[in-house]
Amino acid sequence: MSLDSLTAELLGQPLDQFTSRRNAKVKELKASGQADLAREVSALKKPSLPLWAVNHVDRATLDGLRSAAQAVARAQAAAASGRSNSARELRTASEEFQRRLEAAGVAGADVLRQGGHPAGEETLRRMREILRLAALDGGQAWDRLRNGALVTEPHPRDDMLEMFGAGGAPAGGRQAEQAEARRAADLAQRAARADEELAERATQTAQRLREEATEAAAAARRAAERATSAEQEATRARAQAKKSHRAAGQQRPAKRE
Numbered sequence: 001m002s003l004d005s006l007t008a009e010l011l012g013q014p015l016d017q018f019t020s021r022r023n024a025k026v027k028e029l030k031a032s033g034q035a036d037l038a039r040e041v042s043a044l045k046k047p048s049l050p051l052w053a054v055n056h057v058d059r060a061t062l063d064g065l066r067s068a069a070q071a072v073a074r075a076q077a078a079a080a081s082g083r084s085n086s087a088r089e090l091r092t093a094s095e096e097f098q099r100r101l102e103a104a105g106v107a108g109a110d111v112l113r114q115g116g117h118p119a120g121e122e123t124l125r126r127m128r129e130i131l132r133l134a135a136l137d138g139g140q141a142w143d144r145l146r147n148g149a150l151v152t153e154p155h156p157r158d159d160m161l162e163m164f165g166a167g168g169a170p171a172g173g174r175q176a177e178q179a180e181a182r183r184a185a186d187l188a189q190r191a192a193r194a195d196e197e198l199a200e201r202a203t204q205t206a207q208r209l210r211e212e213a214t215e216a217a218a219a220a221r222r223a224a225e226r227a228t229s230a231e232q233e234a235t236r237a238r239a240q241a242k243k244s245h246r247a248a249g250q251q252r253p254a255k256r257e
Helices: 004-010 015-031 033-043 051-053 059-080 087-115 121-137 140-146 171-249
Strands: none
Touching: 004 051, 015 033, 051 087, 051 121, 059 087, 059 121, 059 140, 059 171, 087 121, 087 171, 121 140
C-alpha cells in the first residue's frame, strides 16, 4: 500500500468527507504498525475544490489532453529548428490542445455538478490551469493526476510551454489571461444551461408524477366509495334475507295430528 494509492482512495470520495476519512485512515495505519505511512497520510491537506474535481476527470480524457500537449511540444521543437510547414503544424497542434483542454474542463464541470458543487468561473479557470500545467509538464504531477492522487496544484516552470493562441504563437500574459477568462465564462454558462435543463426536466417529471398521484388518489377515492356502497348493499341484502326467512317460517303450515 503506497501513499499515492491511499491518496487516490481519499480523493475518490466526496470532498466534505476527506478530513474524517483521512483521520480514520491514520488511526488504522497506526494500529497496524505503519507509523511512517500514517505520518505521511496525516500530512495530506484537504484539496481545493478545483483540485479535487480534476482528480475525478476520466483517464481517457486526460490521456487525450496529454497526447495533444506532447504534439504541441514536438511542433514547437520543429518550429524552432526552422523545418518547413512547422508553423502550420504548430498551429494545428495548438488548436487540438485547446480542444482537448476544453473537453477536460467540461468533464471537470460535470464532476462539480454531480458532486453538488457550484461551477463558478474562478473554479473553472483554476481547474483548467491545473489541467494545462500538468499536461504540459508531463512529470510527477501528471502521473499523480492520471492516478487521481494529485494533492497540490502545479506551478509553471521557467522552461514550460506557454499557452498557445489560435494562430500558433505563444500568447502574451495579459492576452492569455483574457482568453482563459473567456473560456472559463463559457464553461460557466454551459454549466448553468445544463443545470437549467436538468431543473426543467426535474420540474416536468415532478409535475407528471403529481398528476399521476392525483389521478391515483381520485381512483382510490372512487374505489373506496364503491366499496362502501357495496358493503352497504350487502348489509341491506342480509337484513332483507333475515326478514324473508322469518316470513317464510311464519307462513309454514302446521302439522296435522
